């Protein structure tokens with residue numbers, strides 16, 4: 492989309508809750524409250540017996556251009572669920588999520604890949620999933636193929652690729668557009684030395700030029716290097732929010748059931 496026509500990016504969550512119904516939990520004893528452990532959301536049983544896991548509870552969030560938000564928290568604290576709400580994959584069970592701006596999620600870059608289709612066909616599939624029109628894809632496809640370095644293999648079925656070649660294609664297409672909002676859970680780095688250098692530059696450029704970044708990670712150095720604000724999630728709630736150094740210091744020094752954080 493023409494940058495001049497774009498609305499400023501904005502993310503506003505108001506009281507967002509996400510519940511997951513669990514259909515085969517009939518024998519689950521709820522006497523042992525899950526909150527006694529450090530991991531996971533709360534497990535609840537409704538009057539009709541339906542068991543649900545509450546992945547997120549009462550999340551309020553307001554992100555504007557310039558915000559680089561890091562998400563930390565134990566396993567099961569709700570980081571991936573929140574990233575999926577921000578990517579439009581999950582809708583809140585309660586509350587509202589208003590997300591304005593082109594969003595690219597790098598949570599699962601191999602999502603939607605068809606192993607029987609060729610690399611070129613998979614580029615078209617993936618760019619369509621990312622919201623590009625056929626004309627926008629045509630304008631970018633040569634660059635994506637060039638970046639992937641797959642040469643003539645681009646017209647071979649994806650299933651014939653080595654695992655490194657598969658990742659090259661998935662990376663090249665997933666990072667082909669500069670979004671206003673970038674959602675990710677790891678710093679993507681893949682391929683042999685030459686590809687890794689180019690992938691690193693491309694990731695850095697995406698992160699530098701996105702209006703809003705949301706990054707969930709267990710890596711303290713990664714969050715420290717790219718974020719300017721951090722939320723600590725615990726059992727689906729926001730336990731602490733604020734400056735990077737302040738929140739990370741509290742999170743990494745907090746006692747845990749395993750004696751270690753991250």
Ligand SMILES: Nc1ncnc2c1ncn2[C@@H]1O[C@H](COP(=O)(O)OP(=O)(O)OP(=O)(O)O)[C@@H](O)[C@H]1O
Pocket residue numbers: 511512513530531532533544545546547564565566567568569570571572573
């Ligand atoms: N599809 C699902 N069905 C049922 N419960 C789910 C589902 N997805 C997530 N949950 C639950 O929601 C809670 C939050 O999970 P989530 O994956 O968001 O945690 P996380 O912080 O990303 O964890 P990790 O660090 O292990 O990746 C957990 O209690 C999890 O069991």
